Amino acid sequence: MRDIHRISVTVNGRRYDREVESRKLLVDFLREDLGLVGTHVGCEHGVCGTCTVLLNGESIRSCLTFAVQADGAAIMTVEGLARDGQLHPLQEAFREKQALQCGYCTPGMLLRAYEILQDNPSPRPEDVRKGIASNLCRCTGYQFIIEAILDAASRLRAAGAVPGSARREEVLP
Amino acid sequence: MTAPLSPSPPRRWVGKSIPRIEDPKFLLGRGGYIDDLAVPGMLHAAVVRSPHAHARITRVDVEAARRLPGVVAVVTGAEAATLCNPLPDFGPAPDKHVWRCLAVDKVRYVGEGVAAVVAESRYLAEDGCDLVSVEYEVLPPVVDPIAASQPGAPLVHDALGSNVAYERTFVFGDVERDFAEADLVVRDRLRWHRSGGQPLETVGALAQYDPGTGMLTIYCNSLTFTHFLFMVANTLKIPSNKLDIRPTPAGGSFGSKFWAVKVAVLAGMLARLTGRPVKFIEDRVDNISNCDHHGSDRIYDVELAVMKDGTLRSLKIDVVDDYGAYIQFGTGTHGNSLAQVVGPYRIRSVRYGVHAVLTNKCQQGAHRGFGSEVTNWVVERMVDLAARALAMDPVEIRRRNFIRPDQFPYVIPTGNMYDSGNYDGVLTKALELADYAHWRREQERLRREGRYIGIGVISCQERSVFSATEFWFWFDQPAAKVTSAPESVTLCVDAAGNVTATLYSNAFWGNSPDTVVAQLVAEEFGVDPASVTVVYSGSNRGLPATGPGGSRFTVMIAGAISGAAARIKEKAARIAAHLLEVSVADLEWADGGFRVKGAPTRAKSLAEIALWAHLFKHSLPDDIETGLVADKVYDHPYTTMPSDDRKNLGVFYPFVGNACHIPVVEVDIDTGAVTFLKYVAVHDAGTMVNPRSLEGQIIGGTAHGIGTALLEEYVYDAGGQLLTTSYMDYVIPSSMEVPDVIVGHQETPSPFTVHGIKGGGEGGRMMTPAAVSAAIDDALAPFGVRCNEIPATPERVKARIDAARKEHR
């Protein structure tokens, strides 16, 4: 007898009502049940950060959370960054600075970067470097990622970004 | 020496750091990686892994697993052996070290697959694995390669009769004379432990069998050597033209997705068995313990013969390499070593003894550098030892021995050739960027404060584009003297004038193939790279292609594109001549079309020519076929055969770049921890196609190399238990473990490749361990510490500091 629960989750502003087995990991729920394959699986034990999403505005490892725990929560995945076909300044900066090579860590890294800039719109390079220590990248050696995040920070400041404000509005229903 | 093949500079697109063509889909989370694919009715597989290093399988009970609701099939090793032949194996005796997708009679390493479960979900498949009950008769393991090579040691493969799968000593040049004449011989024993690519994405495959057509289609993030795939078909017991392996982008490889056939075979076998699509994705434990891609695991005894003026004369290398339980690529990793075994130096002779030993561990495969990074480390360790013995500056001793720019192409004692180079230029540039003199002063100042700062200076080669000969020149009577390692492309200019490039191997490992191809095509046709479409073909669409590996892809695809573009231009010129009513000799290629020399307004653009070519057959000369498309299979442009006596291995890896890395480190003598104060890397990989891209790979490769130098090791205990089974214990660097890398470039083109490109993707990692070891020794020079083991973990460094201090008392 499988332990099934009904959950209601908002992902990237859209509500989903589904039934899930209790042991289903949030990352698998997003990928398989919702078809949002942008969030990737790296290690399944919370070390690499590849599966990073925002849960109620905070970055988490979605491989260490059960989908059933996300009932009632608002989640943001990489699919929620671009709006109406327009890349988010972070995505544009990643492209311009070549902050990705294989792209596998990129979705998780983008969301973590998004959070870092929400918390601190004017980070120093060392703040960014320390902030992304939560997310492993095997390809880039991190340098171009840090450049991209700093570049995005200045773009966002120029566009009048305010810490903390955008995040809640964007992810809560 | 042939004339340069490429159009001379100025180049319009080659050399530009354009943003990458492939990025948007990855940024949007639409990368299309293997696990992103799903088809109706798809099942999921998981593998039951051996908990023992060495054991006979006495019983496999799958009944409980089969009965679990949701489980569709369970396959034991014995059953798999009826469904599949052994896996393709390029080792010395494939019929004696038989390698199968699941173990049959015994398990030979912790993690080896024993059974596979297929179920409606991965969760259920793992539940099924829990219910598979395997009885083992545990056998004594062999873990130490030296012990494994002794008579009487337990055998990994009984049929082989020995754990020494291969051994031979090669002599190149007059080693004995060079040693006899030497003023000084320095010796050391060096130990390089195994590490591996560990990309964030594991290997995976999705297989579908169509009983109506007999076609087995396998999507996989590994697809190299498409012209060898008939071997995989043979393994799967299907006709070779009934197998289509389709590539998906790979989330990194670093060697570990090079010919990773086992996962594809498992998925294919299970799809045929169940009659439904089957997806098998390695989990992290699979990818650490059962990946078939551990890196070199070597014990070296080395002697370097030196003259008192610092001239390096000769090298004697004896190496034991622990290959693990199988030896799929033979001793190819030593071919990589022999390609550049003298480093950038005029060393005159080399003796190289290799002992390939089997043990109860996961087998070796490819790890960025494929064995040559180890030799780089070894040679530089010995040069530094000689420098220390002669009280000579490490920069000076290198300068004295560099092959000079006027000596290229330079044939090294093994017979391989270095095509071009300017090693002193690279070194000088690195010293400038590093502000070397300043750091030497800082070192002095900080030493007085009780801090231990060190500067490493190394100069090493980065060979690129292997020839197939390096897999068989080990044997006097090789089973198959394979000499093909091509890359192919199809270029199509459609009726609207848009260009599509089709690639035939899994080229995307993070190495920017779409961008590089678009830039090369743009260079040929004068189009915007953003307008070029790059598609990846499945294997059954024909053209043979080897894929990335040995830093070969850019060089080889440039050759293929150049060849296909030339064929297209030839046909286009004939059409243009016909349309313009001139002869082909009157035309010149300019501004994306053909124009009449001296009358530039009389021209036809490529788009116009294409339209005619596609639609108006009868308006063109009779022998011109409809369309404007060309294939090119580009074979290795410079390979020569080994001599029969193997005293000369021929040219097999001739496009050789060079780099100088200069790290400045601080060593904490209480803990042995190494931190970076600065890091400079100057690379010369010939002409760069996309400098920013190459820089990214150099920086990433350096970070990867720091992992190798300080952090990463697959650790097996004395009983063969793998102690590093997760990312908690196999530690790859985060952003906090690696410094900013100041990258410098030098471009010494190859005379033999299109545009003078050389391969550069592996280079970063090929330098770092040597550089970091040198820096550690330099920091700890007051103690006389010698870094002779990789990784130089804090514990190992601390042990050496304490041992040296004890000695001084």
Added chain:
Amino acid sequence: MKPAPFAYHAARTVKEAVSLLGEFQDGGRVLAGGQSLVPLMNFRLARPSHLVDINPVEELDYIRRADGVLAIGARTRQAAAERSPLVRDQAPLLAEALGWVGHEPIRHRGTVVGSIAHADPAAEIPAVALALDGEVTALSTRGERTIAAADFFRGPFATALEPRELVTELRLKIWPPGTGYAFLEFARRHGDFAIAGAGVLLHLGPGGVDQAAVVLCGVGDTPVRARRAEERLLGHPPTPEALDEAAEAAVADLTPPGDVHGSPQYRRKVARAYVRRALTLALERARRGGRP
């Protein structure tokens, strides 16, 4: 690496949580942050048949000060504690130690009390609990009891708790104003498990050190309170020699574990160096009146 099946129960109140645990006994486990438990479940090293999720128990999300003690509820996230002005002011050793716990995304979910209950000998928070003479409230259907931190940690991942008990609160003693503190840790990578970590509290009076606590993590089967080091410091001026001897005393009786990251001997060497460094930093801060 998917977990084995289990039955999931979300508790909304403490009473509900305790009642559920009482029902499931050995088969039930508390799910709080999950940052330690879920990896074990994904490896199938832990296979609880029932998970009682206390994340919805809002009433356990608090940090309060009362009677010289800082009380932290079981649902309080590590990140919240790290940022809390109350924690930074009244138990700065905890705030500093929290910065070493994994990475920020882990601390967004992980709980302070969860780390105590998990009892990883390499973990920082259990060591801080020892330093601050911590105690926990353990609640079950049988009643409530208080367990001192000194009695709580029994071995690697083993505590004095019974399967049906829920830890509802951790209480930490508040040290006098001007206390110097330091928590330093050595690991393979930033955020990794400690090879050795050291926490120090020093309060200075007219005769020298009048209060001291020295704790270690990563060097035993449980966190270690280095009483001999404290004895060496108490009542004496904090001279460099005294600090050296205290560091030596801190590691003299240790029997550290060995693994791929460090042998027992190596851990002991690192521990001594880190105790010494933590003593230096704590002393500097004490001399600055307890300011960072």
